[in-house]
Amino acid sequence: MRFVDEFREPKLITRTVDEIRRLADPNRHYRFMEVCGGHTHAIYRFGLKDLLPDNIELIHGPGCPVCVLPMGRIDDGLSLAQNPDVIFAAFGDMMRVPGTNGSPLEHKARGMDVRIVYSPADTLKLARSNPVKHVMFFAIGFETTAPSTALTLMRAKAEGIKNFSVFCNHVTIIPAIRAILDSPDMRLDAFIGPGHVSTVIGCRPYQWIVKDEHKPIAVSGFEPLDMLESIVMLLRQLKNGEAKVENQYKRVVPWEGNRAALRVMAEVFQLRPYFEWRGLGFISQSALRIRDTFAEWDAEQRFDVPGVRVTDPKAAQCGEVLKGVLKPHQCKLFGRECRPEHPIGALMVSSEGSCAAYYNYEHRKAAANVLTQTA
């Protein structure tokens, strides 16, 4: 692990860790799910597990948008871009994600016009500067990213940009949490809520977890101290037999979220009846589609999409890892056939995926046999 004094406010961290040890009932095993891929990354990066008592287990949830995207969607998007008049635009995160016939980057090497954008807004610039081409933005992300895509679509419509469309893969976090809780082999005690998704949706949507499922939730920041404080909040609630939504990340997350962003999303998107998640299967009302009022800019309404379905290899146990039934290294393929350089399952695809995070920090650390001196 990293030494605590490398972190900001090391004294406070030590005090918070002491508080966690005081609150955790030694006769009980706690299973907390962090929903956000950013938290998963931070947990491994900071070696937080080493600071926690053994009976607090952190389960890595479905919060990495790249990881949960089914391969069929990538195949569909790339198939539309086979047309030489189409420019395939996507975030850098997508570039190495494998489709059946290779990643966007590999398609680029074979001659497809593939561009990395850092902002959806830049896809409009691309369309303006390439008037004889059609620019298709392959959009992914949770509610953090969806408002930016929505506003870009509104701008495209307002400006009447005709050579632009969005292939929409935006997903919503709450139905995924619900699906995980509904799964019969799942037993969780509480949730560490996503920080940046909550800047948009606020804390209110989590209240059903509290009400229906009686599970505490703490919306959390990304620093070690943030996550440790969130764990204190969860332990306190469990100790008192409470279940409520607490906002640890108040400095960034308003309780009501960003209403302007929610309005923009509501104007452009509607819920799909169902959507497939890698590792979790079909989840009802878990993704966004573009409303008919924006049909002209919706790649799925504008073009003939093949609707490819690709099932994950049977041997890959992504679903079990996603639900916390298995640890990443307990999957049969982990570190052998399935590695970050050659991902087979969803969770190895992006560095935010729990398997890739585990591989990059724990597996490599063990291999190098370094560090670890704790008091």
Added chain:
Amino acid sequence: MNDENESAESFGGCHMCLAIPGKIIEISPDNPDSALVDVVTVRRRVDLGLLQDERPQPGDWVLIHVGFAMSKISEQDANDQMQTLRMLGEAEAAIQEVQGYGLEDTKDSEPN
């Protein structure tokens, strides 16, 4: 393979998960939704269209996500957030992302 693609995923984080603190330098006189922001001396235009309910002014700090200001934050929180990104090993990825905003500023135009 060109460097731009190589570097896109070379850091720990997923770009889509980055929230980058920036200071509003000026609001475009002809477009109130376009602001010049400063992120650790890198200056780029970001979109303010998602902050219609709490319009930031020059001097204010915002959290930026994929080229859009997502929330107003305090200067202290902005500094903390930058520190978090450094601790996560994502500060460089964040600055690289900001540098990538606005295609005319990058070597994007034609693949090599």
